[in-house]
Structures are given as C-alpha cells and as structure tokens.
Amino acid sequence: MTDTAHSGNPTADEPRRTSGSKRGGGDPASRGRTTIADGVVEKIAGLAARDVVGVHAMGSGLSRTFGAVRDRVPGGGGTKSSVTRGVKAEVGEVQTALDLEIVIEYGVSIEDVAGAVRENVIAAVERMTGLEVVEVNIAVSDVKLPEDEEEEPEPRLQ
DSSP states (O other): OEEEOOOSSTTOOSEEEOTTSOSSSSOGGGSSOOOOOHHHHHHHHHHHHHTSTTEEEESOHHHHHHHHHHHHSTTSOHHHHHHHTTEEEEEOSSEEEEEEEEEEETTSOHHHHHHHHHHHHHHHHHHHHOOEEEEEEEEEEEEEOTTOOOSSOOOSOO
C-alpha cells in the first residue's frame, strides 16, 4: 500500500512509499549467514545427554579423571570442559553428526537409555540450532556400580 504525499516541491506528486516498505529486498532474517561452532553443538548435546535418567557421566574414565583434576585447578577449564566431555560434533552448513561416550548407572537398560539420549540430544540440537542431526553415535564406556566410589580423586592438600 502506498500513500501519496506532497512536499514543498511541485514535482512531488508521485507516490511515496510508506515506512512499511522493504529496503534491500527479502526478509531481514535471510540477509547474511549464521555459522555455528562445533563447541556450541557439543555443549547443547552434552547438557541434553546428562538430563537423561540412567546417564551417570560423560566421557571415558581417563578423560573424567583428568577433567576432575583440571576442574579443581584455578583457570583449568572448569564447567566448560566438563559440559563437552565425552561429546564430539561435526558441524556442516545444514547438518551435524554427533559422537557421545557415556557411563550408565547399573541396572538400567542400555538400549532404553541410548534411545532416550538420542531423542533428547536430537530434539535439543535441532530446536536450538536449526541444524538437521543426521546421526548420534553412542559408545557406552562404563557402568557405574552402586558400590563404586566416586572417580574424582581426593584433594591432597587441605
């Protein structure tokens, strides 16, 4: 819709576009490019996987041990490293693939937990990033037994 407006100029009898018209053409949301880093997808997937009942931890025993030590050292990485531990993402322009390494609680069905992890991770990543998740590979690296002590080492200094 256009309005006709007159200014002090005698040749201004031409229609003038109102403020509702588009400049530059196209939807503003489509002007430009959005890239998503692998680490962003890894964080989303790591948090989504940890939300599933039956997942005790993420990553292999060695990576969890080093991560626990690193988390205790000031400036050692803290939460950032623990969120992405056990998660590897390959991110393309429109798709992503994920590899997760998990430790499950003793007594739960590995098949059920793996299925729930896949569902939760795919839903979270696709909702937050708009990327299509083409696969979520899950490696169960350990089972947390009820009598197992925590894997984190005790501090040597008090």
